[in-house]
Amino acid sequence: xxxxxxxxxSLSASxxxxxxxxxxxxxxxxxxxNWFQQKPGxxxxxxxxxxxxxxxxxxxxxxxxxxxxxxxxxxxSLQPDDFATYYCQQxxxxxxxxxxxxxxxxx
Amino acid sequence: QVQLVQSxxxxxxxxxxVKVSCKASGGTFSTxxxxxxxxAPGQGLEWMGGIIPVFGTPNYAQKSLGRVTITADESxxxxxxxxxxxxxxxxxxxxxxxxxKYSLTRHGLDVWGQGTTVTVSS
Numbered sequence: 001x002x003x004x005x006x007x008x009x010s011l012s013a014s015x016x017x018x019x020x021x022x023x024x025x026x027x028x029x030x031x032x033x034n035w036f037q038q039k040p041g042x043x044x045x046x047x048x049x050x051x052x053x054x055x056x057x058x059x060x061x062x063x064x065x066x067x068x069x070x071x072x073x074x075x076x077s078l079q080p081d082d083f084a085t086y087y088c089q090q091x092x093x094x095x096x097x098x099x100x101x102x103x104x105x106x107x
Numbered sequence: 108q109v110q111l112v113q114s115x116x117x118x119x120x121x122x123x124x125v126k127v128s129c130k131a132s133g134g135t136f137s138t139x140x141x142x143x144x145x146x147a148p149g150q151g152l153e154w155m156g157g158i159i160p161v162f163g164t165p166n167y168a169q170k171s172l173g174r175v176t177i178t179a180d181e182s183x184x185x186x187x188x189x190x191x192x193x194x195x196x197x198x199x200x201x202x203x204x205x206x207x208k209y210s211l212t213r214h215g216l217d218v219w220g221q222g223t224t225v226t227v228s229s
Binding site: 034036043045049050094097 | 144169170211212213214219222
C-alpha cells in the first residue's frame with residue numbers, strides 16, 4: 001500500500017496569509033493526487049484533482065503542485081472560510097489512501 | 108445536479124452487521140464509481156472500497172477484505188455497503204462519494220453523501 005504523510009499536522013495562520021501544506025507519498029503516484037477540505041460535522045469537499053487541476057467552483061486562491069512523491073497545496077491569501085482540515089489522497093492505485101490531515105486554524 | 112443521499116443513523120451490537128445505503132439522483136448512475144470512506148470520531152479519512160455499477164465488481168482496501176461487501180442496484184440507483192462482525196472500532200461516520208466515469212477516483216471524489224453514523228456498543 002502507498003502511505004501518505006502530510007506536514008505540518010496543524011498550522012495557525014492569519015487572514016491574508018499565504019499558506020502551504022505538503023503531502024508526500026511513500027512511492028510515486030505520478031500526478032494522481034487530490035486535495036480535500038473538511039469542516040467540522042461536514043463531508044469533505046474536493047478542491048484539487050490530478051495534483052493541480054482546480055475542481056469546479058473552488059476559489060482560485062487554492063492551487064496545487066507537484067508530481068511523483070511530493071505535492072503542495074497553497075492558499076494564496078487566507079480567507080475566513082478557509083479554516084478547516086485539509087487532506088490529500090492518492091488516486092494512483094488501490095487502496096486510495098488519504099493523508100492524516102492538516103488542521104488550519106486562526107492565529 | 109448529482110446528489111447522494113445516505114440512510115440514517117445505525118446503532119448496533121458488537122458481532123452484528125450493518126448495511127448502509129447511498130441513493131444517487133440527478134445524473135448518470137451506472138458508469139460512475141461510488142466509493143465508501145469512513146471517519147472514526149476525531150480521526151482522519153479511510154477509503155474502504157468502491158464499485159462501478161455497470162461492471163459490478165467491487166474493489167476493496169485490504170483492511171476491508173472479508174468484512175465489507177459493496178453492491179450496486181442499477182434499478183434503484185443505490186449502492187450499499189455492508190459491514191459484518193462489528194466491533195467498537197467500527198464506530199464511525201460512513202460516507203459514500205462519487206468518483207470518475209469508469210474509474211474509481213479519476214478527477215477525485217467530487218460528490219459526497221451526507222454521511223451515516225454507525226455506533227457499535229453493547
